Amino acid sequence: MFTRRNFLGTGLGALAVPALAACSRSTGSAPAGAQLLTATDVHVADYPTVTAVKWIGQQLEHKTGGRLKLRQYHSGQLGRESEAIDMARFGAIDITRVYSGALNNAFPLTQALCLPYVFESVAHMRRALDGGVADAVLKGFETRDLVGLAIYDSGARCFYNTKHPIVEPKDLHGLKLRVASSDIFIQLMRLLGANPTPMSLGDTFSxxxxxxxxxxxxxxxxxxxSRHFEAAHYWSQSDHSYAPDVLLMSRQSLEALTPADRALVIETARESVTVMRQQWDASENTARQAVADFGITFNAVDMPAFRKAADPLLQRYLQQPALAALTRRIRDFA
Structure with missing residues (x-):
C-alpha cells in the first residue's frame, strides 16, 4: 500500500518518486489497461472537498467505462498539506486539495484570496471566483509542475478559543493561536496582538x-x-478571511493522459465546484447547529475595529501591482 511513510522514506529522491507514482497507480482493482489516479486531503471522509473529489472519481469512471478510476486518501493518511504539494509536484500523487494559505509563497497570486477583509461574504467570493478571478489564480500554477484544476470555497474564517469571547482586537492580546503556515495569517495575528503558533490542523486539538x-x-x-469545539468553547464571528481551497493536479500526471482524458479531467474538476458548494452549504449549517447544541458560546465582533486593525497589512500587500490589480477585480464583485 502507498503510504506517507513510504513516500517520506524516499527523501523525495529523483529516482524513487517515479517508482512510487507507478506503484500508486498499479494498486487496487482497476481492470487491465485502466489508469488509477490518486487523490489526497487532510480532511475527514464526509468533508465537502473530499466528497467533491469522490464525485469527480465517480464521474470519470462512469464516463470512461472504468478506464479512469480515482482512489482517495483522506484524513491526512498521506501527511500534511505541505507534503501533499511536494508529492503532487514530483508526480508521486495525482490530485490534492490544499488550503490557499499554504500556497502563498510559491504562488503569489493566491495571496489576494487570503488577505483580510477582501471578500465581504461567501456570495461575494463565489461571484468573484466565477467571474474570472479563479481562472487568473489557477493559471499561475503552470510554472511549478502543477495544474490548477478548481478553487473550492471554504467559508468564513473566525476565531475560537478556550478563554473568553473576542469582541475587539484587544481581546486577542496574549492569546496563543494556531495558524496555518502562512505569512499572511502569521502577520495578521501579530498585528492584532495575538501570539501566532504555526501548527498542523491535526495537532490543534491536542x-x-x-x-x-x-x-x-x-x-x-x-x-x-476536527472536534475543536470540545476544547474551545468560545466562537467569535470575525469573518477576517474567506481564504478558499485549491484543487491541484500533478502536471506530470495530467500529461500522461490522452488529450481527451486530460480535457475530461479538467472539465469534471470544474463541474465539481457546484457539487462542493452544495455540500458545503448544507454541512456548514449542520455543523453550526451541532456545536450550538454542544453549548458553544457565539458572539459578534466589533467589525469596524477589526477592519481598521487589519488594514495596515492589507495596504502593505497591495503595494504589489499584480496583487493590487487582482484585488480590484475582486472588489468589483462586492
Whole structure:
C-alpha cells in the first residue's frame, strides 16, 4: 500500500518518486489497461472537498467505462498539506486539495484570496471566483509542475478559543493561536496582538487540550469536523478571511493522459465546484447547529475595529501591482 511513510522514506529522491507514482497507480482493482489516479486531503471522509473529489472519481469512471478510476486518501493518511504539494509536484500523487494559505509563497497570486477583509461574504467570493478571478489564480500554477484544476470555497474564517469571547482586537492580546503556515495569517495575528503558533490542523486539538495554545482561527466546518469545539468553547464571528481551497493536479500526471482524458479531467474538476458548494452549504449549517447544541458560546465582533486593525497589512500587500490589480477585480464583485 502507498503510504506517507513510504513516500517520506524516499527523501523525495529523483529516482524513487517515479517508482512510487507507478506503484500508486498499479494498486487496487482497476481492470487491465485502466489508469488509477490518486487523490489526497487532510480532511475527514464526509468533508465537502473530499466528497467533491469522490464525485469527480465517480464521474470519470462512469464516463470512461472504468478506464479512469480515482482512489482517495483522506484524513491526512498521506501527511500534511505541505507534503501533499511536494508529492503532487514530483508526480508521486495525482490530485490534492490544499488550503490557499499554504500556497502563498510559491504562488503569489493566491495571496489576494487570503488577505483580510477582501471578500465581504461567501456570495461575494463565489461571484468573484466565477467571474474570472479563479481562472487568473489557477493559471499561475503552470510554472511549478502543477495544474490548477478548481478553487473550492471554504467559508468564513473566525476565531475560537478556550478563554473568553473576542469582541475587539484587544481581546486577542496574549492569546496563543494556531495558524496555518502562512505569512499572511502569521502577520495578521501579530498585528492584532495575538501570539501566532504555526501548527498542523491535526495537532490543534491536542495543542488546546495541553494548553500549548489557547485557540485557533478556522471555518465552522473544520471547527466541527476536527472536534475543536470540545476544547474551545468560545466562537467569535470575525469573518477576517474567506481564504478558499485549491484543487491541484500533478502536471506530470495530467500529461500522461490522452488529450481527451486530460480535457475530461479538467472539465469534471470544474463541474465539481457546484457539487462542493452544495455540500458545503448544507454541512456548514449542520455543523453550526451541532456545536450550538454542544453549548458553544457565539458572539459578534466589533467589525469596524477589526477592519481598521487589519488594514495596515492589507495596504502593505497591495503595494504589489499584480496583487493590487487582482484585488480590484475582486472588489468589483462586492
Amino acid at each position: 495543542g488546546m487540550e495541553t494548553h500549548m495554545i489557547d485557540g485557533a482561527e478556522n471555518n465552522m466546518r473544520s471547527f466541527h469536523s
